[in-house]
Amino acid sequence: MPIAAALMRRDKKKTLYRYELRRKYWTCALPIIQKAHGEDGSFSNVNPSRDNWLNGSFGIGGFYLCCVANYDAARAEVVFGRGNKQENKDAFDSLYTHKAEIESALGTTLQWNRGDDIKSSKVFIQLNNVSIENETDWLQMANFHADWTKKFYDVIVPFIKG
Numbered sequence: 001m002p003i004a005a006a007l008m009r010r011d012k013k014k015t016l017y018r019y020e021l022r023r024k025y026w027t028c029a030l031p032i033i034q035k036a037h038g039e040d041g042s043f044s045n046v047n048p049s050r051d052n053w054l055n056g057s058f059g060i061g062g063f064y065l066c067c068v069a070n071y072d073a074a075r076a077e078v079v080f081g082r083g084n085k086q087e088n089k090d091a092f093d094s095l096y097t098h099k100a101e102i103e104s105a106l107g108t109t110l111q112w113n114r115g116d117d118i119k120s121s122k123v124f125i126q127l128n129n130v131s132i133e134n135e136t137d138w139l140q141m142a143n144f145h146a147d148w149t150k151k152f153y154d155v156i157v158p159f160i161k162g
Contacts, residue, residue: 019050025069025132026054029142033067036146042153052132055079056149058157063091065152066122067145069132074141076148077124078156085119091160092121098159105155123156 026048033054034043042056042065056065062082068075080088092114095102103109108125115121127144130137 021132022052022069023048023050025138025141028138029067029069029145030054032142033146033149036150037153042149058153058161060160062087063160065149065157067149069141069145071131071133072128074127074130074144075124076145076152077122078152078160079120079122081120083119088119088121089114089116092123095123095156095159102155102159106151123152 030043030046030048033056034041034046037043037056042058043054046054046056052070053066053068056067058065063078063080066075066077066079068077080091082088092112096112096114099110099112111124111126113122113124125148127141130141130144132138132141
């Protein structure tokens with residue numbers, strides 16, 4: 001039993017470390033993201049979190065911008081995450097018809113994940129070889145999150161709202 005208790009304590013410490021690390025990153029990154037989106041922008045009512053993601057809204061329930069900070073990469077996403085799977089797929093499919101125009105405007109290819117086996121779908125871009133564990137990566141990650149979620153807001157969101 002002492003071994004099991006020790007393992008539980010170790011796992012709890014790892015979890016607390018992970019949560020503390022994430023909260024520190026988002027505390028650093030969020031002002032940069034908020035500044036990019038402006039005073040009343042998508043992330044204006046968001047607070048630092050212990051999760052590996054933060055969501056910003058753009059006025060359509062269930063659809064949102066998402067910043068993800070992992071141990072091996074960072075992502076900026078547009079997520080179709082309503083409770084109704086078919087609504088998500090329909091919105092994704094509608095946006096996908098503008099793929100060439102969107103990628104041309106952004107100057108890069110994006111990842112288009114319809115998520116046929118799951119409820120949500122998303123469009124995203126990923127920055128590899130950065131880690132939430134390396135504070136020296138944080139500014140690069142925060143700028144990536146700020147720049148790309150703002151670009152997504154400016155280029156992709158009008159297609160979703162239209």
